[in-house]
Amino acid sequence: MAALGQAVEASTQELSRSHGRTVAALVLGASGVGLLALGVVVGLSSPYGVLIAFPGGLLSFTALALGAHLVMPPVLRLIGRLFGRSAVARLAAENALRHPERSSRMAIALVMGVALVMMFAVAGTSAIGVLVASAGGEAPPEMTAGFTGFTTVMMALVAVCGVIAAIGVVDQLALGVHQRRREFALLRALGLSSRQVRLVVLLEAVHLVLASLVVGIVLGTAYGWAGAQAVLGSVKLTPDAAATLVWPVIPPIPLIVVIAATVVVALVATVVPTRIATRTSPVAALAQD
Numbered sequence: 001m002a003a004l005g006q007a008v009e010a011s012t013q014e015l016s017r018s019h020g021r022t023v024a025a026l027v028l029g030a031s032g033v034g035l036l037a038l039g040v041v042v043g044l045s046s047p048y049g050v051l052i053a054f055p056g057g058l059l060s061f062t063a064l065a066l067g068a069h070l071v072m073p074p075v076l077r078l079i080g081r082l083f084g085r086s087a088v089a090r091l092a093a094e095n096a097l098r099h100p101e102r103s104s105r106m107a108i109a110l111v112m113g114v115a116l117v118m119m120f121a122v123a124g125t126s127a128i129g130v131l132v133a134s135a136g137g138e139a140p141p142e143m144t145a146g147f148t149g150f151t152t153v154m155m156a157l158v159a160v161c162g163v164i165a166a167i168g169v170v171d172q173l174a175l176g177v178h179q180r181r182r183e184f185a186l187l188r189a190l191g192l193s194s195r196q197v198r199l200v201v202l203l204e205a206v207h208l209v210l211a212s213l214v215v216g217i218v219l220g221t222a223y224g225w226a227g228a229q230a231v232l233g234s235v236k237l238t239p240d241a242a243a244t245l246v247w248p249v250i251p252p253i254p255l256i257v258v259i260a261a262t263v264v265v266a267l268v269a270t271v272v273p274t275r276i277a278t279r280t281s282p283v284a285a286l287a288q289d
Contacts, residue, residue, distance in 0.1 A: 024063075028060070035055055036057060068105060072104040072111075106173065110169060110265070111219065122220060123223075123227045126232075166268075169265060173269050201274045228246045
């Protein structure tokens with residue numbers, strides 16, 4: 001794989017920029033997590049804890065975007081091990097990690113889309129659970145309908161952003177495969193069939209999308225719980241209760257929709273790249289400058 005890739009040494013300016021981005025990501029991430037934790041603690045006595053947790057969420061999300069090259073490669077490497085040790089699986093895993101910056105940029109856009117959808121879903125469902133418990137087992141229908149409607153609208157708005165992110169993944173994957181036409185031609189000349197080449201591209205897309213799905217669901221659940229806890233932690237379920245521990249509730253329907261959408265993204269993302277990788281004959285591709 002090293003022989004097939006292009007070894008380009010990073011310039012001093014690029015290394016300095018990457019170092020600065022890493023430092024900024026770590027500082028913003030630590031600040032964001034600290035504010036989130038403080039908001040949750042303050043939320044145990046006052047609903048205004050959300051005013052502290054909200055900027056913490058913004059800072060940590062910004063840190064996630066800046067530090068994608070720190071977060072995603074280890075996850076991609078772990079997901080790659082699930083595909084087995086066959087030649088095709090190893091090629092797909094190595095391709096996904098060959099350019100960590102590009103792979104991280106592709107994956108982080110989907111991560112944020114999935115995380116935001118799951119955040120609103122978990123926060124809304126968890127909040128309804130607390131309201132039902134505080135009302136003695138049955139919350140007012142208009143209150144429940146209001147929470148459900150707000151959550152649905154926010155998830156729909158975020159889903160539009162997720163579609164835009166998915167389009168970016170398709171475009172970047174197609175560009176990456178286009179730049180590796182000679183590599184795929186060489187693999188076919190060495191004995192890989194067109195079907196195996198298509199499988200490499202498919203597994204590469206599944207690799208990126210699955211890693212994005214896992215990280216997005218975990219982050220979305222954490223953010224949703226933190227928001228619900230910061231707002232409703234001070235609600236007393238019983239007269240003697242000092243505070244309320246909000247249990248995160250993952251609603252099944254949004255989760256199924258998110259998983260199904262990511263599967264569709266993985267399949268759609270491979271349509272154009274597989275055609276690019278297999279439509280040119282090995283002789284013609286290797287003859288190009």
